[in-house]
Amino acid sequence: MRAPQRPAGRFLARLLRMRGAMAALGVLVLIALACLVGPGLTGHDPDRAYSDLRQLPAGLTAQPDAAHLGPALERLAFRMRVRLDAVAREGDTLCLRLASDAGVDRRSLVYLPRSGLFGPPAALEEQDGGQSLVIEVPVRRLHFFLGTDVQGRDLLTRCLAAGRVSLAIGLAASLVALLIGIAYGAAAGFLGGAVDAVMMRFVDVLYALPFVFFVILLLVFFRPSLTLMLIAIAAVEWLDMARVVRAQTLSLRERDFVRAAQALGVAAPGIIARHIVPNTLGPVAVTATLLVPQVILLESFLSFLGLGVQEPQTSWGVLVADGARSIEAAPHMLAAPALFLIATLVALNLLGDGLADALDPQSG
Incomplete structure (x- = not known):
């Protein structure tokens, strides 16, 4: 008789059979590698401006022609x-x-x-x-495969360099939101009673605050910076994670292994760390893959409004905002960063759906 397959093996087997999720993972890996090493291979510095080659359309022709x-x-x-x-x-x-x-x-x-x-x-x-x-x-032979912007900077290099910032913000803010949300939700769900009610009403109050107003309020007291935007995004994005973990914890705390740990005298922090949190990792992993594109889109929205990444740094949101202002004269300036942004968001959402199906014990 064949030995029963472990849960991790069954999960990987189901995930590998999902072509859409694996294709999305491949796209994400390619985009991440391109953003990581691509700016050093294009032959252009992201901030190098060619004043004689402004707003060039995308093409393969060597410049200057x-x-x-x-x-x-x-x-x-x-x-x-x-x-x-x-x-x-x-x-x-x-x-x-x-x-x-x-x-x-x-x-x-x-x-x-x-x-x-x-x-x-x-x-x-x-x-x-x-x-x-x-x-x-x-005469140098320069190639601008995605064209140049209004200052004559290579748009491909700018998009790849901007991807580093957007992906870093998405991952960093999501990680902070995960840590806060898991700890908060697990504590609220495990303690229950009046403590749970008070903690979740606090979450409801934060939900009621308009996010853009919260960001503008921060900008009144602090200078716009990448760190400030990370704090602003992480301060609100943990709320959904806290609710997901709390719902899982409410069902887990009635399980036999939790009751056995309580009978052995294990303290509440130990039970949460050793038994509750590890058993919530499935829904947490799915929520995390959906949280990253949400954070990237939020960063792009803030940068589009001028409240996010500031020069000399750039992000996909900043490039989309620049392209929107020049859409009539140079539509490629909007199309190039939007293509990177859309591909990343779609791939992350497809991967999240694939993880949800693979973690479902009722799936094939």
Whole structure:
């Protein structure tokens, strides 16, 4: 006879059979890895602005292309206080003839590499007593697969860097909410009676407070920061977890193993830590996977209103807000971060549904 399968094995077997949940888990892993290592592989710094390549649409064409090269050179020549008498391109190298009645100052050549579009220039020939200078400068090949924003920053790199902040906020705030909610709900459910009534009425009072008003009130007394937003979100998101754990604890405290622990003289904190909390981990795990997307969406909402992440940091909510302001001129600025945000939220919700079905003992 085959040995009976352990609960953990049955749970994993059911979860692995759920293609939707496993696909959602794969998407989450890919997004997390992309946000973790992606900004270092795109070839762009998240805060590097290319002033000559603003609001570029998404595409595979290397930049600067012919349409942007000429205007970029003209703007650089104006800043260098020289004239462009001749421009010749051969592959990825430009040969430029610069002229100025006051003489070409070679120190001004530093503007070329500073633009980010060109490499270090090399002087080839000086003519007319220094009033004309022939230089050779390499042209960089830059790719912006999701385009650039209004300041000329690579949108793909910005989305990946913003994902680090959004995911970190979602996980950190959810973890704090889990710890508070589990401890509070388990204590209320196990103690019961008047203590339970008072503790849950306090939860009801917090439920009645408008969250946005609570955040604005905090911002009146404190400077907007990432830490403040984490505190604000965690201060209200534990309420649902407390109710879930309390409901589970009310049924668990009447079980035989809890009564046996009480008969042996185990104190209430020991019973809660050793017997109550471990037996609530199933519903807690499901609620946690649904809490993370809720926190990420809440952070995005606050950042959209300007109450969340502040510059120089960014998040998906900040990028969505920037894209919404430029939707007519550059719709890709809204589509790119919204795609990352929607994919993450949908994957987390599908994973949560899969965990709920896998933890259901009546499922196949």
